[in-house]
Amino acid sequence: MNQRADLLLTNGIVVTADQNNTIIHNGDIAVKDGKIIAIGENLDIEADKKESLNRSIIMPGLINSHTHAAMTLLRGYSDDLPLMEWLADIAPAEGSLVGGDVYAGTFLACLEMLKAGTTCFADMYFFEEEAAKAAVDAGIKIIAGEGILNFPTPSAAAPEHALEITEALCSKYKNHPLVKICVAPHSAYLLDEKYLLRSGEISMKYNIPLMIHVSETASEVAQIKEKTGKTPIRYLDSLGLLNKNLLAVHCVVMDNEEIELFRKNNVKVSHNPESNMKLASGISPVPEMLEKGICIALGTDGAASNNDLCLLSEMDTAAKLHKVNKLDPTVVSARQALRMATIDSARALGIENETGSLEIGKDADLLVLNHNLPGLNPLYSPESHIVYAASRREVGDVYVKGKKMVSQGNIVHSDTVSAIRNVNKIISKFEKKIIKTQ
Numbered sequence: 001m002n003q004r005a006d007l008l009l010t011n012g013i014v015v016t017a018d019q020n021n022t023i024i025h026n027g028d029i030a031v032k033d034g035k036i037i038a039i040g041e042n043l044d045i046e047a048d049k050k051e052s053l054n055r056s057i058i059m060p061g062l063i064n065s066h067t068h069a070a071m072t073l074l075r076g077y078s079d080d081l082p083l084m085e086w087l088a089d090i091a092p093a094e095g096s097l098v099g100g101d102v103y104a105g106t107f108l109a110c111l112e113m114l115k116a117g118t119t120c121f122a123d124m125y126f127f128e129e130e131a132a133k134a135a136v137d138a139g140i141k142i143i144a145g146e147g148i149l150n151f152p153t154p155s156a157a158a159p160e161h162a163l164e165i166t167e168a169l170c171s172k173y174k175n176h177p178l179v180k181i182c183v184a185p186h187s188a189y190l191l192d193e194k195y196l197l198r199s200g201e202i203s204m205k206y207n208i209p210l211m212i213h214v215s216e217t218a219s220e221v222a223q224i225k226e227k228t229g230k231t232p233i234r235y236l237d238s239l240g241l242l243n244k245n246l247l248a249v250h251c252v253v254m255d256n257e258e259i260e261l262f263r264k265n266n267v268k269v270s271h272n273p274e275s276n277m278k279l280a281s282g283i284s285p286v287p288e289m290l291e292k293g294i295c296i297a298l299g300t301d302g303a304a305s306n307n308d309l310c311l312l313s314e315m316d317t318a319a320k321l322h323k324v325n326k327l328d329p330t331v332v333s334a335r336q337a338l339r340m341a342t343i344d345s346a347r348a349l350g351i352e353n354e355t356g357s358l359e360i361g362k363d364a365d366l367l368v369l370n371h372n373l374p375g376l377n378p379l380y381s382p383e384s385h386i387v388y389a390a391s392r393r394e395v396g397d398v399y400v401k402g403k404k405m406v407s408q409g410n411i412v413h414s415d416t417v418s419a420i421r422n423v424n425k426i427i428s429k430f431e432k433k434i435i436k437t438q
């Protein structure tokens, strides 16, 4: 190897999440131009910068397959309600949002996610161009989806407008280093058939994910059945939307035939257990889907229904929820939960060739967990610690495309204090609205 690296990280416990779940117990990683150029034991490579990991766990940066980042603005705004009542409760505040609010809320979300080891997230909200700008400024990867709904949103007067925004974003961010675009029709209950079909066409035209909430609650399923005579999944199937680009979010209420439809059509699922638990929506049949080989990604959903954006805790919850639900500790293993938040989220978003595992040629999106904290010692199994013991408190360094964005738990390139201050200014606007409507 004659290539000189920009950065050489040495002496780490490397959890690769590659096809064989390889763990290198004393490993080095060499990075050049933001990509991993070598990985293994005792690499003989010159580098401009060398850093010892001192036996810390290093793993792929986490990938949040579904969120509404700007909803950090509404964290704790409305709790302890079922989905439909909760949506109605937050609607007036959401309706008052302007582009700058979405930027500020998303920016804060990006800092929160980076500090929790997340290096990429898929977003569905309004003013997605502002969300994309915030992600770029924060230095995190985004897959941005302008929310498409039947009714006017703060950024789109009609669904046609939201579809136009989506296509404009596809052109604007073609080949951008941090931004990709997805099509984001909210759901079959909030969007009419012709726009669902248009969404599918755009997804095919640009070969990008189509992210949609599906079968989140029993009442949603009843509503769609009444409207179409079919369950939401069968309805989407009748529209020809079940395909490799479909990222079906939630999928709580499903039968075996629908699971088979997903398998047959290579549909991907974003599992958001904490949001499903908080809204008491139910439990997605994840073990059954895993059994069928369906790709399950992990997501937090928005901070208004979670109420954090931490995938470390989401992995822990996912593994434990299904164990207790099935009364079987063998379902959703630590390894499976870890893959859901890394390589399988990447597969679900169509970015598995560039991120999601530590392999030569992929982006150096890296998460280092601090080794010297009581909560991560002693160490028998790195995968076990990542899923069952680590929290965002143990996050040390985080790299996006080889650039250190978090150092020893602290954001490096952004001003966290002013990000919080900006959000608090917006919050005061909501409070005034609440007083007025009361």
Ligand SMILES: [Zn+2]
Pocket: 066, 067, 068, 213, 249, 301, 302
């Ligand atoms: Zn959602």
